Amino acid sequence: MILPRLEWLLPEPIPDPPSFAGFGRPVATLLARRGFRDDEQLGRFLTAGEASLHDVALMADADVALDRIERAIERGERIAIWGDYDADGMTAVVVWVLALRSLGIEPLRHVPSRLAEGYGLSVGGLERLRAAGATLVITCDCGIANAVEVEAARHLGMDVIVTDHHLPGGVMPRAVAVVDPHRPDCAYPDLDLTGAGLAFKLASALLARRGGAAADLAGVAAIGTIADMAPMTGESRAIVRLGLAELAGTTRAGLRALLARSAEVPSQPSARDLAYAVAPRINAAGRISEAELAISLLLEEDPATAERIAAELEAVHVERRALTATTVDAAMAAAAEQAGEGPICLRNDAWAPGILGLVATRLVESLGRPIAVAAAVDDELRGSVRAPADFHAALALEACAPLLLKRGGHPGAGGFSLRAGDWDAFASAFAALPRPFPADPGRAPERSLALRIDLVLPAAHLGWGLAEELESLAPYGPGHVEPLLAVTGLRVAEARRVGAAGDHLALRMRRGTEVFDAIAFGTPPDRPIPEAGMALDLVGTLERDLFQGLPRLRLRVLDYAESGASLLVGRRLVGAVALPVGEVVAAR
Numbered sequence: 001m002i003l004p005r006l007e008w009l010l011p012e013p014i015p016d017p018p019s020f021a022g023f024g025r026p027v028a029t030l031l032a033r034r035g036f037r038d039d040e041q042l043g044r045f046l047t048a049g050e051a052s053l054h055d056v057a058l059m060a061d062a063d064v065a066l067d068r069i070e071r072a073i074e075r076g077e078r079i080a081i082w083g084d085y086d087a088d089g090m091t092a093v094v095v096w097v098l099a100l101r102s103l104g105i106e107p108l109r110h111v112p113s114r115l116a117e118g119y120g121l122s123v124g125g126l127e128r129l130r131a132a133g134a135t136l137v138i139t140c141d142c143g144i145a146n147a148v149e150v151e152a153a154r155h156l157g158m159d160v161i162v163t164d165h166h167l168p169g170g171v172m173p174r175a176v177a178v179v180d181p182h183r184p185d186c187a188y189p190d191l192d193l194t195g196a197g198l199a200f201k202l203a204s205a206l207l208a209r210r211g212g213a214a215a216d217l218a219g220v221a222a223i224g225t226i227a228d229m230a231p232m233t234g235e236s237r238a239i240v241r242l243g244l245a246e247l248a249g250t251t252r253a254g255l256r257a258l259l260a261r262s263a264e265v266p267s268q269p270s271a272r273d274l275a276y277a278v279a280p281r282i283n284a285a286g287r288i289s290e291a292e293l294a295i296s297l298l299l300e301e302d303p304a305t306a307e308r309i310a311a312e313l314e315a316v317h318v319e320r321r322a323l324t325a326t327t328v329d330a331a332m333a334a335a336a337e338q339a340g341e342g343p344i345c346l347r348n349d350a351w352a353p354g355i356l357g358l359v360a361t362r363l364v365e366s367l368g369r370p371i372a373v374a375a376a377v378d379d380e381l382r383g384s385v386r387a388p389a390d391f392h393a394a395l396a397l398e399a400c401a402p403l404l405l406k407r408g409g410h411p412g413a414g415g416f417s418l419r420a421g422d423w424d425a426f427a428s429a430f431a432a433l434p435r436p437f438p439a440d441p442g443r444a445p446e447r448s449l450a451l452r453i454d455l456v457l458p459a460a461h462l463g464w465g466l467a468e469e470l471e472s473l474a475p476y477g478p479g480h481v482e483p484l485l486a487v488t489g490l491r492v493a494e495a496r497r498v499g500a501a502g503d504h505l506a507l508r509m510r511r512g513t514e515v516f517d518a519i520a521f522g523t524p525p526d527r528p529i530p531e532a533g534m535a536l537d538l539v540g541t542l543e544r545d546l547f548q549g550l551p552r553l554r555l556r557v558l559d560y561a562e563s564g565a566s567l568l569v570g571r572r573l574v575g576a577v578a579l580p581v582g583e584v585v586a587a588r
């Protein structure tokens with residue numbers, strides 16, 4: 001008997017889902033589960049765009065910031081943009097540069113080097129900008145935690161406008177304007193904007209004030225928005241939809257060269273392309289090379305130069321991938337020595353600091369435990385924290401604050417630095433933090449190795465129509481995840497291991513006389529291979545892509561189980577007794 005490898009969390013049945021125009025009952029059930037009640041509400045979600053954007057004036061200090069930028073433009077001041085070395089921070093810089101260029105201004109830009117300078121403002125970098133003539137610095141995706149550096153900028157004779165989406169910590173920087181939707185006194189209705197989303201809002205407002213326009217602002221901001229895992233609801237969803245439309249038609253040589261290498265259909269980039277191919281390439285520059293490589297590509301207008309930079313970035317991306325794979329293997333081996341369900345701390349000074357966040361993410365996915373990984377940079381340690389949903393990474397670092405030099409982040413991800421001598425104390429303090437964190441006796445630890453199934457789908461409903469309906473709900477992302485289907489009623493026609501190392505399982509599944517393709521990437525070596533003829537329940541997503549130029553429908557399988565062994569047995573029995581239950585019941 002082949003049992004499920006992971007825990008399958010089935011959705012509650014919905015006895016009588018509302019109907020939605022253009023959607024069959026299975027997807028209507030899914031929509032009802034996601035809180036949609038009627039066509040009007042769904043329509044607003046599906047068509048999110050220009051009309052869904054809030055007035056930027058609702059954001060505290062936005063008008064002050066825009067007034068100051070306009071004054072700088074009128075006086076001919078030198079403006080500098082200070083960014084961050086991740087894709088959100090880099091694309092935010094590019095948004096500002098494109099907007100200011102369209103007003104005839106070439107700003108200075110400074111994106112710190114991950115290794116040499118680290119995250120956020122630095123006095124050294126500010127001094128260089130001042131020496132280059134800057135009198136106004138606009139930060140992107142950083143700055144809220146830099147009260148000291150903002151003070152230093154003031155003494156150097158520069159005004160600072162902070163634009164950031166990170167949580168304010170202790171002291172608010174005394175900047176000319178602090179634009180951060182998370183400011184306690186900010187009433188902005190959407191807290192999910194990323195650094196690039198914020199840059200898009202402010203730069204667009206600046207252009208609206210001055211009667212200017214710049215191409216690709218939304219397109220570039222969409223890359224940062226997706227890279228930073230913004231929920232695909234609310235304003236971020238609108239920015240991504242606007243941006244994808246813009247990228248499809250962009251004539252900017254750098255963007256075209258990047259999309260040619262990373263989008264499945266370069267003339268029609270998808271949110272998935274941005275998440276899995278575009279953003280990782282941009283991030284690779286900041287991780288193991290210099291952010292400027294990706295920024296210059298995004299800005300490039302000459303096709304030959306764009307090709308050259310894109311090729312260089314591609315090589316960096318390939319190198320980053322190889323480095324990540326070997327480091328993940330080593331980290332997994334080290335993590336295996338720490339038993340239990342609690343937080344894990346790993347340090348290896350040979351690891352490349354720029355990829356630690358990726359490594360921690362992989363470990364969380366595999367182990368379902370909070371992870372802190374660190375490596376030496378000069379005479380201190382730098383590290384990343386990633387955590388399952390029940391563990392607040394930034395607050396966990398806050399709890400270890402006395403041992404840290406720097407810290408910051410979000411619920412799911414954080415970064416920190418500390419003296420090498422404090423490592424042992426930090427590691428034991430972090431590993432001793434409870435789950436959930438902050439402690440909540442009423443809540444069980446989140447089992448991130450469980451599969452949260454969105455829809456139990458009898459195989460009769462599998463088909464192109466369903467794939468089209470699901471595709472029309474894209475872009476998917478956090479807060480609106482790609483629906484996970486549990487497909488019942490298929491039999492195995494063929495199952496075999498594929499890939500250079502036999503890592504993946506390719507399945508051909510039979511429904512009557514029809515055959516469907518399915519693929520289970522990364523099937524562990526000890527996982528039993530189903531035999532031909534076996535009735536198999538599959539959990540996965542339905543994807544429609546091009547294979548050798550032809551449209552292909554395929555299930556991307558995350559787990560499978562012999563029909564008699566999966567939880568769905570109970571659900572089928574319920575269905576047999578009380579037809580029809582919320583889940584569509586098998587037609588055969």
Ligand SMILES: [Mn+2]
Binds near residue numbers: 088089165196228
């Ligand atoms: Mn960000």
